[in-house]
Structure formats: C-alpha cells, structure tokens
Amino acid sequence: MAVRSAGRAGGPKGGAVSFRTAEPAPVVLLRGAEDYLASRALDRIKAALREKHSELEYTRMDVSEAVVGELSTLASPSLFGEPRLILAEDVAKTSDAFLSDALTFLEQPVDEDVTLVLRHTGGNRGKKLLDALSRRAVVVDCAAVKSDTDKLEFLRQEFKGAGRTIHPDAARALVAAAGGTLSDLGAAAQQLMRDVPGDVTAEHVDKYFGGRVEASAFKVADAAFEGRGEAAMRLYRHALATGVAPVAVTAALARKGRQVGALVDHRGRPDQLASALGAAPWQLQQSAETARRWTPRAAARAVEAIARADAEAKGAGRTPEYSVERALAAIAADAGR
Structure with missing residues (x-):
C-alpha cells in the first residue's frame, strides 16, 4: 500500500494517499475532480503493474453504459491467465447494473491478478458503493486544486519529489504565468526541471514563461x-x-x-x-x-x-x-x- 503523507495539493486528505505514492492494490478509488492528479496516479499504478507483468491486460469501462455481469466478465481469468487492470471511469454516472455488480465484487474474495481502479469525480450518485469503497479500497486524493496557495504547495512537492529546488519567488511567478490548470502547471514544472540545471529562479521562469x-x-x-x-x-x-x-x-x-x-x-x-x-x-x-x-x-x-x-x-x-x-x-x- 502507498505511503501516507500530509498536506494539500499533492498531500492527501484524511485517510487518503497522495497521487505521488499511489501503488497497485486489489481495489483503488481515485476520488476527486482533479483529472491531472487522477491521471498521474493511474500512470503510476499502470507502470508498476507493467514492470511486473509485461502481458498486462488493460480495460477501460464506461460505467454509465455497463450491463449486468460486465464487471465480473472482465475480472474473470482469461484463457492465458494474464493479469488484468480494469479502470471504471466516472462512477458518479454509474448505471444501476454496474453499481450492483461492483457491490457484489467487493464482497467476494479478491483475485490477486485483478486490479480494479474506480474514478469518482464527486456527487452522491453511488453513495452506497462509495461507502463500501472507503472501507475496502485504497483511496487516492484527487481533490480539485484551485487556490494559488494549493498550487504553490503542489509545485513545492513536485520539485521536492524530484530532488530539486524552486525559489519561492520563482514558484509564485510560475503560478501566475502557467497556473491556469494543474495540468499546465505540472507540465511547466517538468519542463523547467528538464531544461534548467540546479535551482530554478524567477529569472528562469521569466525566460521560459514570461510571454504567457x-x-x-x-x-x-x-x-x-x-x-x-x-x-x-x-x-x-x-x-x-x-x-x-x-x-x-x-x-x-x-x-x-x-x-x-x-x-x-x-x-x-x-x-x-x-x-x-x-x-x-x-x-x-x-x-x-x-x-x-x-x-x-x-x-x-x-x-x-x-x-x-x-x-x-x-x-x-x-x-x-x-x-x-x-x-x-x-x-x-x-x-x-
């Protein structure tokens, strides 16, 4: 299971884990409206599974259109026994059929070759399933990041996680220049870490992003x-x-x-x-x-x-x-x- 850490915008809330430390588990819930954090968590899980199982079978489910028995069929052993990663997208719009199947799935013994990842962006649809997942699943915090304070913390954690340093005034300048969405901010941070050796200063931010x-x-x-x-x-x-x-x-x-x-x-x-x-x-x-x-x-x-x-x-x-x-x-x- 992933290591827990504290903090917002890259630090998890409550009993959730950070997207930066998300790891494979039988059932994982990506909870929150921030798509960028959810995609980063999913990429980590997928990469870890593929490192162990090159023949990993990956399936995306549209749970709003799911029919009875679809989840159990996807989770059943295949002819060649490949490990399976199933992504159930947008559980906030789940069909009644998937809701019932998912609750049944959670009550059964877990197949160690199956990883079920569910994405829930908010709302009360499927509350019974969410309650069950809060007890059974590893919950990854993907809450929306909107305030500049949270974006600054996100940047600090991005650079810290990479063993790099961004000066405070540079972080503020980067949020102003490229902080429209977390995806843009994350991409800008990665570009600076890739192109700038050593500490990232306000001058570097102005050079790369001052024209925004x-x-x-x-x-x-x-x-x-x-x-x-x-x-x-x-x-x-x-x-x-x-x-x-x-x-x-x-x-x-x-x-x-x-x-x-x-x-x-x-x-x-x-x-x-x-x-x-x-x-x-x-x-x-x-x-x-x-x-x-x-x-x-x-x-x-x-x-x-x-x-x-x-x-x-x-x-x-x-x-x-x-x-x-x-x-x-x-x-x-x-x-x-």
Missing part, C-alpha cells in the same frame, strides 16, 4: 500601480505585439485595483483579506507594498479608469488599445500622489 498572457498582463498592471508609467506603456505595447488582448490587461488591472483599493485603508494584516478578494496571501503582501503609494481617493479614480477602459475594450469604444493606454497613464500618474 497572464504573466504579461500582470506585469503591465504592476508597473502601472507602482507609478512606472513608461515601463507600463512599454510592457503593454509588447504584450499587444505578442498577442495579448486589451481585455486581458484590463482584467489584470481590475484585479490589482481591487487589491490596492481594499488595502489602502486596511488596518489589519493583508492576509486577512485574502479569501474575500480571492487572492493568495503572498499576492496581498505584494499589493500591500504598492498600496502604500496610494490614497483612497486616488484608488477610487484608478478603479473608475479601469472600469471605463474595460467597457471600451469590450466594445463600447472604437479604439480599445488606446482606451487601455489612457487608463495606464492615468493610473501611473496617480500613484504616489
């Missing part, structure tokens, strides 16, 4: 709110030249504006606002430094300028590129006043 839409737009917003007008304009024009749409920049400006507006008159710790603003604590720490340059009145003007530019960029104006430039100039001019 999210990263470019956030750089523009940061420069504008820090009062670096020329830099903001230069970065914006470069972003446009590399395919970034004006609405992506207004979205980044709006996010920065909300953070600065909330922090400019805030008397508590910045991280107290994190959940309300949908931001990671480290992002608010950065914005708190910027907010010191702003007054409540100037922040309100910035938000108004962003709202006007956003509306014009989405069709209310004839020159969206110029509308955003005008907002950038106004924001940068107000910083520090």
Whole structure:
C-alpha cells in the first residue's frame, strides 16, 4: 500500500494517499475532480503493474453504459491467465447494473491478478458503493486544486519529489504565468526541471514563461500601480505585439485595483483579506507594498479608469488599445500622489 503523507495539493486528505505514492492494490478509488492528479496516479499504478507483468491486460469501462455481469466478465481469468487492470471511469454516472455488480465484487474474495481502479469525480450518485469503497479500497486524493496557495504547495512537492529546488519567488511567478490548470502547471514544472540545471529562479521562469498572457498582463498592471508609467506603456505595447488582448490587461488591472483599493485603508494584516478578494496571501503582501503609494481617493479614480477602459475594450469604444493606454497613464500618474 502507498505511503501516507500530509498536506494539500499533492498531500492527501484524511485517510487518503497522495497521487505521488499511489501503488497497485486489489481495489483503488481515485476520488476527486482533479483529472491531472487522477491521471498521474493511474500512470503510476499502470507502470508498476507493467514492470511486473509485461502481458498486462488493460480495460477501460464506461460505467454509465455497463450491463449486468460486465464487471465480473472482465475480472474473470482469461484463457492465458494474464493479469488484468480494469479502470471504471466516472462512477458518479454509474448505471444501476454496474453499481450492483461492483457491490457484489467487493464482497467476494479478491483475485490477486485483478486490479480494479474506480474514478469518482464527486456527487452522491453511488453513495452506497462509495461507502463500501472507503472501507475496502485504497483511496487516492484527487481533490480539485484551485487556490494559488494549493498550487504553490503542489509545485513545492513536485520539485521536492524530484530532488530539486524552486525559489519561492520563482514558484509564485510560475503560478501566475502557467497556473491556469494543474495540468499546465505540472507540465511547466517538468519542463523547467528538464531544461534548467540546479535551482530554478524567477529569472528562469521569466525566460521560459514570461510571454504567457497572464504573466504579461500582470506585469503591465504592476508597473502601472507602482507609478512606472513608461515601463507600463512599454510592457503593454509588447504584450499587444505578442498577442495579448486589451481585455486581458484590463482584467489584470481590475484585479490589482481591487487589491490596492481594499488595502489602502486596511488596518489589519493583508492576509486577512485574502479569501474575500480571492487572492493568495503572498499576492496581498505584494499589493500591500504598492498600496502604500496610494490614497483612497486616488484608488477610487484608478478603479473608475479601469472600469471605463474595460467597457471600451469590450466594445463600447472604437479604439480599445488606446482606451487601455489612457487608463495606464492615468493610473501611473496617480500613484504616489
């Protein structure tokens, strides 16, 4: 059975095991909505089985269409006795036939040549089966990873597991640049580990991923709110030249504006606002430094300028590129006043 470890985003919840340590077992439940984690766990299980059994027979079941007796047929010994790996996909949409067959399967003695992996993404369908699996199966935590904090922990564990190091500021930059989905973030981490010898720094992340839409737009917003007008304009024009749409920049400006507006008159710790603003604590720490340059009145003007530019960029104006430039100039001019 897999080794248990603690933590989120690559560390399991409760009695579950991590996708990084998932190993073959008679019955395995991949529980949670994060497809990337489930595919990584399945790949580990499949590789371990094939290392021992080159003749492994692998079958994917659509349990929503399964008929009575299909599972028992697939799990029965074949003519040549090859070991079998059966993946029951999307148990949240199971047919009544599969539900009944799976409950019967769990009550019977386990054939050591059969590995049954079930994938459940959420919901209450098949609750009786899930309860039975929680007692019988190895449960692999595949819970959705959405917050930047969880994504940062995921990155830390990815690099740690490979015996590598990514600097904290590099991890934050990578989440900003490639953290749209966990699959993208995982692929970016693997590329950096493959292409960069030694520690991964923020400079490496900028070199490989600085041109991403999210990263470019956030750089523009940061420069504008820090009062670096020329830099903001230069970065914006470069972003446009590399395919970034004006609405992506207004979205980044709006996010920065909300953070600065909330922090400019805030008397508590910045991280107290994190959940309300949908931001990671480290992002608010950065914005708190910027907010010191702003007054409540100037922040309100910035938000108004962003709202006007956003509306014009989405069709209310004839020159969206110029509308955003005008907002950038106004924001940068107000910083520090």
